[in-house]
Amino acid sequence: MMRPMRELLEEAKKGGYGIAAPNVFNRETIEACFLAARKLHAPIILDVAYIHGVYECADLARFYEKRYPEVPFALNLDHGGPYEHIVRAIHAGFSSVMIDRSTCPYAQNVEEVKEIVKIAHAVGCSVEAELGHVGQGFEYEETRDAGLTKLEEALSFVEETDVDCLAVAVGTSHGVYKGEPHLEFELLDQLQKEVPVPLVLHGGSGTGDDNLARAVKVGIQKVNLNTDVSEAGKQALREALASTEIKVAGAGKDEFTPKKMNMQQTCMAGAAGFQAQLEHYMKLFGSENRW
Numbered sequence: 001m002m003r004p005m006r007e008l009l010e011e012a013k014k015g016g017y018g019i020a021a022p023n024v025f026n027r028e029t030i031e032a033c034f035l036a037a038r039k040l041h042a043p044i045i046l047d048v049a050y051i052h053g054v055y056e057c058a059d060l061a062r063f064y065e066k067r068y069p070e071v072p073f074a075l076n077l078d079h080g081g082p083y084e085h086i087v088r089a090i091h092a093g094f095s096s097v098m099i100d101r102s103t104c105p106y107a108q109n110v111e112e113v114k115e116i117v118k119i120a121h122a123v124g125c126s127v128e129a130e131l132g133h134v135g136q137g138f139e140y141e142e143t144r145d146a147g148l149t150k151l152e153e154a155l156s157f158v159e160e161t162d163v164d165c166l167a168v169a170v171g172t173s174h175g176v177y178k179g180e181p182h183l184e185f186e187l188l189d190q191l192q193k194e195v196p197v198p199l200v201l202h203g204g205s206g207t208g209d210d211n212l213a214r215a216v217k218v219g220i221q222k223v224n225l226n227t228d229v230s231e232a233g234k235q236a237l238r239e240a241l242a243s244t245e246i247k248v249a250g251a252g253k254d255e256f257t258p259k260k261m262n263m264q265q266t267c268m269a270g271a272a273g274f275q276a277q278l279e280h281y282m283k284l285f286g287s288e289n290r291w
């Protein structure tokens with residue numbers, strides 16, 4: 001069942017685990033999320049970038065919600081930009097929206113987040129905002145330190161905006177890292193102790209299993225994943241395209257026929273690769289068997 005993201009994250013905070021939030025954009029990736037969540041009995045957050053179609057993805061999520069009503073999930077707009085995009089996601093029925101004003105001055109960030117919180121909360125939709133700035137991996141070494149979240153600001157930000165969860169910058173980065181990722185676990189520990197709402201980690205991909213498991217243990221409840229699950233899907237697609245045999249279910253036993261995969265079979269193979277990587281992260285974050 002679709003639930004407000006705040007509720008899922010509060011439960012994760014109480015239980016000491018993290019929820020995987022992969023970027024989804026079509027039928028295959030959304031179905032893969034439901035299948036992984038159902039298989040592992042894990043909650044899931046579907047992160048949708050506006051450019052990938054909020055109305056389309058909302059309908060797909062509702063379709064799989066009917067098919068697998070037992071799966072607890074949130075549908076979240078990832079990195080909401082223009083005001084109209086965020087309002088459209090709320091209109092499409094999202095149970096959460098992120099408003100990203102992390103590159104704006106503090107006062108502007110507060111003002112614009114407050115406005116969205118007022119609208120979203122009126123229809124039971126959660127809001128995620130970002131304070132500090134999680135930059136891009138290619139400029140990691142130059143931008144990392146300046147972007148780190150400041151504890152005092154985080155406390156006043158949550159108080160002033162009434163936001164439901166906070167994306168913090170503790171040394172991760174979007175996309176592929178240039179250099180080694182090093183995380184500020186002490187800062188994260190201070191934040192989780194004092195900030196009264198669940199915390200979100202952007203840039204989970206490429207951060208490494210040890211770092212991510214530790215971040216969840218210290219106090220992260222939502223881990224955004226794009227590059228890693230996407231790359232796993234792409235690798236499975238490549239293998240499918242290169243294969244010369246497909247498996248055909250026979251009467252009582254498997255048979256092999258020497259023909260290339262068609263487009264549908266190739267897409268499903270890619271989705272299976274995406275799903276396997278997602279399951280790996282669900283287990284790593286301790287979200288298995290939570291319902």
Ligand SMILES: [Zn+2]
Binds near residue numbers: 079134174202203224
């Ligand atoms: Zn992000």
